[in-house]
């Protein structure tokens with residue numbers, strides 16, 4: 518599992534550790550890890566040209582000491598000082614090692630720019646000089662390695678309301694920060710490399726589950742299992758308007774851990790479902806419901822509300838979200854909106870949700886007392902008790918019509934298999950993305966192909 522801590526948590530852990538260590542030790546650990554990462558990024562150090570963008574704080578200090586380290590190993594290192602102040606010890610170290618102070622004119626011909634403008638002490642946005650320097654790097658296609666965080670992003674929310682650095686690599690220290698996982702900032706980080714500096718941290722605000730974590734959650738059948746004990750899922754999805762959604766969501770459900778799938782809907786749609794999936798049966802007892810994908814205008818809101826209030830857990834997707842209200846206890850409900858659907862639920866603009874995905878996923882979880890799986894390039898999962906998980910393994914090729922129906926069916930199957938809404942959402946988002954990676958292999962794919970790749974993705978996870 519990966520963890521992301523808040524700036525406040527990082528500061529507290531750093532203060533505690535710094536009190537026990539000689540002054541400057543943490544910065545040296547950070548700078549050494551940073552220098553190694555930059556050297557690996559460049560594929561060597563000797564003769565490499567490195568420009569450091571230096572702000573007024575310790576983020577600039579890290580960059581300067583790393584620059585000194587690289588200069589000692591034969592790199593030509595130039596610091597561009599973007600404020601009246603720069604970390605004095607770091608600047609001296611750089612000069613002693615043979616580095617020099619230069620200007621933005623050095624950027625076009627350099628191999629890499631190191632963003633030491635601001636880190637966890639930064640406010641969103643870039644001041645004029647910093648922005649101008651970053652723009653030169655962008656214009657000349659020079660890759661930027663961000664120190665700790667890409668400068669200009671909002672570290673604790675992942676929002677990017679102002680101009681910011683877009684990094685080719687981010688090297689962070691001690692623990693991940695929220696901006697490393699939550700879009701749009703996560704995209705601005707590029708790959709994130711974590712350098713251990715020995716911090717002792719409290720439990721994290723945000724977690725990213727890895728393959729081993731998902732494997733441990735997955736409800737694998739055992740010798741005593743039968744089709745009922747494995748869980749039966751009811752599907753109320755698709756319509757005469759959108760029959761394909763029913764077929765696709767069913768494919769997602771059947772590729773999950775359930776023993777049986779029941780379809781409830783118009784005869785014509787039920788026939789289409791059974792033609793594609795003869796193993797599907799009709800109405801009856803279930804352990805969970807997946808409701809809403811492709812219902813279009815044909816949704817029976819009172820019936821959906823009855824199911825939301827019943828004991829069985831429910832995945833509520835797409836059009837079904839219209840039945841959700843903020844009254845009552847919905848802790849066993851998982852909703853799977855994209856940003857547009859969440860914006861309608863909360864009565865805010867879509868762009869506002871997209872700008873602060875973590876905030877609005879949490880708000881919806883609290884307001885409706887549900888677990889929220891907010892779809893997007895990175896998926897944000899927020900539970901009503903405040904836990905947050907992010908899924909990061911998707912490919913943009915997954916942004917294809919019907920992919921959300923596969924996810925709803927799969928999450929329903931995981932709920933029917935006995936997982937909590939939070940775990941079902943986590944395993945669902947992870948396996949959905951893993952299947953998309955197999956289905957796509959770097960090219961176009963379809964929702965049905967993603968569903969068909971789920972068994973192989975699951976097999977690889979479990980083996």
Ligand SMILES: NC(=O)C1=CN([C@@H]2O[C@H](COP(=O)(O)OP(=O)(O)OC[C@H]3O[C@@H](n4cnc5c(N)ncnc54)[C@H](O)[C@@H]3O)[C@@H](O)[C@H]2O)[C@@H](O)CC1
Nearest residue numbers: 531543544547573574575576635636637638639640642665
């Ligand atoms: N505290 C520690 O023990 C450690 C800190 N480390 C580094 O120190 C960084 C934090 O250092 P600081 O607390 O000095 O803060 P930063 O260096 O992140 O930035 C704070 C400075 O930037 C200015 N500033 C804020 N927003 C700005 C903006 N948008 N544009 C331009 N200037 C802006 C502030 O006035 C302040 O002087 C971490 O991100 C990390 O890189 C690492 O060396 C590890 C150890």
Ligand SMILES: Nc1ncnc2c1ncn2[C@@H]1O[C@H](COP(=O)(O)OP(=O)(O)O)[C@@H](O)[C@H]1O
Nearest residue numbers: 892893894911912913915916918919920921922
């Ligand atoms: N840029 C992206 N990168 C990776 N995954 C994405 C991206 N955009 C969307 N997705 C994923 O693709 C799926 C699309 O689902 P959805 O928006 O419900 O589409 P539909 O309604 O057509 O089924 C979601 O799982 C979402 O997380």
Ligand SMILES: [K+]
Nearest residue numbers: 632635664666
């Ligand atoms: K930075």
